[in-house]
Amino acid sequence: MKEYLTTLASLMGAFAFLQGVLHAVFPAELRAAVARLLGRLTRAFSPYCYFDVTEMDGMSTNEIYDAVQLYLSSTAAPSSGARLSLSRPLNASSFTFGLAASDRVADAFAGAAVTWEHVVAPRQGQGFSWRPLPEEKRRFTLRIRRGDREKLLPAYLDHILAAAADIRRRSQDRLLYTNARGGAMDARGLPWDPVPFKHPSTFDTLAMDPARKDAIMADLRDFAGGSEFYERTGRAWKRGYLLYGPPGTGKSSMIAAMANYLGYDVYDLELTEVSSNAELRKLLMKTTSKSIIVIEDIDCSVDLTNRAKPPPPAPRPRPTASIDGAGAIDQDGGAGAAGRSITLSGLLNFTDGLWSCCGAERIFVFTTNHVEKLDPALLRSGRMDMKIFMSYCTFPALRILLKNYLGFQSDEELDRLGDAAVMRGLEEWVDAAEITPADVSEVLIKNRRSGKIEAMRELLDVLKIRAGSRRRGGGGGAAATVAGGKEAGGENEEEEEEEEEKRALESPKEGKEQAGIDSCGGAGQDDEAEAKKQV
Numbered sequence: 319m320k321e322y323l324t325t326l327a328s329l330m331g332a333f334a335f336l337q338g339v340l341h342a343v344f345p346a347e348l349r350a351a352v353a354r355l356l357g358r359l360t361r362a363f364s365p366y367c368y369f370d371v372t373e374m375d376g377m378s379t380n381e382i383y384d385a386v387q388l389y390l391s392s393t394a395a396p397s398s399g400a401r402l403s404l405s406r407p408l409n410a411s412s413f414t415f416g417l418a419a420s421d422r423v424a425d426a427f428a429g430a431a432v433t434w435e436h437v438v439a440p441r442q443g444q445g446f447s448w449r450p451l452p453e454e455k456r457r458f459t460l461r462i463r464r465g466d467r468e469k470l471l472p473a474y475l476d477h478i479l480a481a482a483a484d485i486r487r488r489s490q491d492r493l494l495y496t497n498a499r500g501g502a503m504d505a506r507g508l509p510w511d512p513v514p515f516k517h518p519s520t521f522d523t524l525a526m527d528p529a530r531k532d533a534i535m536a537d538l539r540d541f542a543g544g545s546e547f548y549e550r551t552g553r554a555w556k557r558g559y560l561l562y563g564p565p566g567t568g569k570s571s572m573i574a575a576m577a578n579y580l581g582y583d584v585y586d587l588e589l590t591e592v593s594s595n596a597e598l599r600k601l602l603m604k605t606t607s608k609s610i611i612v613i614e615d616i617d618c619s620v621d622l623t624n625r626a627k628p629p630p631p632a633p634r635p636r637p638t639a640s641i642d643g644a645g646a647i648d649q650d651g652g653a654g655a656a657g658r659s660i661t662l663s664g665l666l667n668f669t670d671g672l673w674s675c676c677g678a679e680r681i682f683v684f685t686t687n688h689v690e691k692l693d694p695a696l697l698r699s700g701r702m703d704m705k706i707f708m709s710y711c712t713f714p715a716l717r718i719l720l721k722n723y724l725g726f727q728s729d730e731e732l733d734r735l736g737d738a739a740v741m742r743g744l745e746e747w748v749d750a751a752e753i754t755p756a757d758v759s760e761v762l763i764k765n766r767r768s769g770k771i772e773a774m775r776e777l778l779d780v781l782k783i784r785a786g787s788r789r790r791g792g793g794g795g796a797a798a799t800v801a802g803g804k805e806a807g808g809e810n811e812e813e814e815e816e817e818e819e820k821r822a823l824e825s826p827k828e829g830k831e832q833a834g835i836d837s838c839g840g841a842g843q844d845d846e847a848e849a850k851k852q853v
């Protein structure tokens with residue numbers, strides 16, 4: 319070992335001496351030219367090729383440099399000991415990591431290994447300038463095998479740019495856009511008003527059957543990653559979801575969960591503020607991709623009556639004064655939209671017509687408490703691809719609410735610490751009670767200070783009372799009546815309405831009942847198989 323170190327030291331001494339001689343004998347230009355020549359020679363015989371991505375491209379920043387910085391710091395496995403810089407863009411709630419100076423990172427793409435080196439060097443004295451460049455010259459040097467060049471470029475760079483855009487978007491807060499200004503434009507000519515959207519609802523907090531929830535999340539993932547699928551099938555890259563069910567069952571919460579899950583912004587379209595189809599088209603054109611366009615309570619937004627059903631009786635004619643004093647019948651019963659001319663066909667085109675293809679990667683979500691009132695054309699596949707019935711609270715959904723509201727850490731803890739008899743009671747009575755998750759949450763919030771078991775007992779009492787009054791045809795108390803969206807009428811009237819709801823959703827092909835979710839033709843799924851899938 320000792321000899322090894324002495325030899326190394328003498329070699330280094332000799333090298334330093336030689337360097338000194340070269341510096342003294344040869345002028346700097348010659349040395350630089352020789353260094354460049356040697357560099358070219360080594361590269362010519364090297365199995366690798368190198369690409370520099372400088373931070374500055376002339377006076378402007380190089381977009382690829384920023385994208386590489388973001389991509390490497392969040393996805394590539396930094397070599398051991400890599401240092402990361404921390405930053406937080408304006409209006410973002412999460413941090414963004416950047417790769418610290420002079421570090422080397424390995425990555426792989428399409429089965430080929432690549433190496434990135436972050437090189438930082440002081441900038442040689444730049445003269446006075448009104449817009450001085452950064453003190454240091456930064457660049458990433460990409461090293462790839464010559465044989466991998468076709469496979470990697472430009473696909474790898476496109477992948478980096480897309481990934482960086484996705485990381486940037488997810489680190490920004492969601493935005494909620496509203497059009498509640500009656501079509502007026504803002505200073506930039508945009509009809510939408512953005513506000514930060516910080517809704518806490520996620521698929522973890524959403525109380526619904528886990529299997530149905532998984533199916534919806536899988537469908538959303540397929541959609542978000544389905545650009546090739548939509549291109550191959552010639553379909554516009556959009557997808558429609560209809561959320562229907564009684565008030566307080568989680569329709570709005572589901573929308574927020576979707577937006578948080580996909581990292582999409584939300585456009586809350588208030589149809590009553592839109593005066594014409596042309597304005598509707600303009601609003602759509604001004605939405606960005608990777609967004610969810612929502613029309614809540616669509617059955618009450620504009621008159622989209624179900625054309626398949628007999629038209630509602632014409633409003634009673636009422637005499638209106640006329641010039642000659644004789645009574646003239648006001649044909650449209652005075653109910654005429656005050657200057658509003660949004661039509662069903664305008665909405666149909668909006669969701670699945672020529673207009674709907676302006677812009678990709680958009681999700682349309684309609685919500686309603688009365689699906690039977692909607693025109694079947696609005697519900698057909700291609701418009702509302704997935705119809706999700708937000709039902710009254712089921713026992714699996716109730717368990718999620720018990721965990722979220724009473725602080726049980728897991729199902730196992732709920733079963734271990736929860737009172738077994740009370741749990742059995744809740745399972746037995748929850749369906750008969752036809753209680754909405756909103757009402758269950760209310761009971762749990764009211765009783766959360768009296769302790770977990772006491773709160774569960776209280777909830778069980780409420781379920782029994784509701785089930786009892788429902789059985790007597792009382793609809794389970796005021797809230798249940800509202801929640802049911804049904805008059806406290808007799809059983810047969812409710813059965814009739816339920817039948818009607820089911821008929822409204824019967825897909826023309828199969829004529830089957832829609833119990834929970836019906837989805838047809840999702841990205842990456844076989845339409846027929848999917849359409850048959852019931853979740």
Ligand SMILES: Nc1ncnc2c1ncn2[C@@H]1O[C@H](COP(=O)(O)OP(=O)(O)OP(=O)(O)O)[C@@H](O)[C@H]1O
Nearest residue numbers: 523524525564565566567568569570571755756759
């Ligand atoms: N499935 C659910 N999971 C978790 N919380 C829920 C659920 N449904 C309702 N809630 C709670 O009840 C409240 C109302 O829910 P939400 O606004 O989503 O109901 P909705 O179906 O949109 O009602 P509406 O039809 O009246 O608009 C929310 O604060 C939410 O916390």
Ligand SMILES: [Mg+2]
Nearest residue numbers: 569570571614
């Ligand atoms: Mg709602």
